[in-house]
Amino acid sequence: xxxxxxxxxxxxxxxxxxxxxxxxxxxxxxxxxxxxxxxxxxxxxxxxxxxxxxxxxxxxxxxxxxxxxxxxxxxxxxxxxxxxxxxxxxxxxxxxxxxxxxxxxxxxxxxxxxxxxxxxxxxxxxxxxxxxxxxxxxxxxxxxxxxxxxxxxxxxxxxxxxxxxxxxxxxxxxxxxxxxxxxxxxxxxxxxxxxxxxxxxxxxxxxxxxxxxxxxxxxxxxxxxxxxxxxxxxxxxx
Ligand SMILES: NC(=O)c1ccc[n+]([C@@H]2O[C@H](COP(=O)([O-])OP(=O)(O)OC[C@H]3O[C@@H](n4cnc5c(N)ncnc54)[C@H](OP(=O)(O)O)[C@@H]3O)[C@@H](O)[C@H]2O)c1
Numbered sequence: 001x002x003x004x005x006x007x008x009x010x011x012x013x014x015x016x017x018x019x020x021x022x023x024x025x026x027x028x029x030x031x032x033x034x035x036x037x038x039x040x041x042x043x044x045x046x047x048x049x050x051x052x053x054x055x056x057x058x059x060x061x062x063x064x065x066x067x068x069x070x071x072x073x074x075x076x077x078x079x080x081x082x083x084x085x086x087x088x089x090x091x092x093x094x095x096x097x098x099x100x101x102x103x104x105x106x107x108x109x110x111x112x113x114x115x116x117x118x119x120x121x122x123x124x125x126x127x128x129x130x131x132x133x134x135x136x137x138x139x140x141x142x143x144x145x146x147x148x149x150x151x152x153x154x155x156x157x158x159x160x161x162x163x164x165x166x167x168x169x170x171x172x173x174x175x176x177x178x179x180x181x182x183x184x185x186x187x188x189x190x191x192x193x194x195x196x197x198x199x200x201x202x203x204x205x206x207x208x209x210x211x212x213x214x215x216x217x218x219x220x221x222x223x224x225x226x227x228x229x230x231x232x233x234x235x236x237x238x
Contacts, residue, residue, distance in 0.1 A: 008077030012188030
């Protein structure tokens with residue numbers, strides 16, 4: 001039995017990761033902005049804690065408890081692409097301050113807050129593995145189609161944030177691994193408006209994505225720290 005920490009437990013991929021590790025017999029701590037959903041009840045292996053991440057006292061208290069269990073694997077699952085009134089931009093004329101700031105708040109600032117708070121633990125914990133969920137569309141090299149300005153820019157920014165943090169981490173803990181990972185297109189609220197365009201074989205269920213991510217995590221080596229990885233563990237270009 002080992003301990004796994006999952007930030008963003010209410011999302012499709014976050015929830016599926018919780019269930020995946022629970023089924024393996026691991027102990028899971030889930031942090032979320034939201035209260036525990038009903039399915040959490042009766043799962044003794046799962047500790048769900050609601051966090052106001054904008055309040056550093058709330059964040060630090062939640063992490064103090066979670067890290068006392070010495071998790072060996074940590075996932076940051078936060079992400080935002082659209083809501084009822086905002087769809088990803090097709091043209092720069094559609095870009096707005098509000099849209100760009102919301103993308104940056106969830107896709108960059110939220111993982112940045114967690115990484116900052118987690119870093120002292122990552123410096124000292126032997127063999128710790130931290131996977132920050134990003135997206136292939138945040139690869140500047142891979143961008144052939146354009147569009148989705150705010151999401152692409154905020155995911156490119158989180159890739160750079162994680163790469164930079166990985167360099168600092170490597171100097172202090174040579175056994176730790178910190179990467180960004182593209183989970184692959186997965187049926188969730190985030191991808192819902194765009195799923196019709198995805199060939200059926202390419203659209204993963206949250207359960208299969210969780211199982212693929214867990215395989216990536218299991219095989220991660222410290223030499224890979226700083227990389228942007230695809231769901232199959234292969235490196236993607238920045
Ligand atoms: N689904 C896909 O096809 C796909 C493709 C490429 C990359 N990704 C990436 O994979 C990750 C998980 O996506 P998903 O499909 O599971 O999406 P989802 O079901 O929409 O879940 C959204 C996640 O973001 C967090 N979140 C939402 N609004 C937030 C806010 N205002 N502040 C902080 N956290 C917030 C939620 O955490 P709480 O528990 O705190 O609510 C939840 O973990 C994201 O990074 C996404 O960009 C997904």
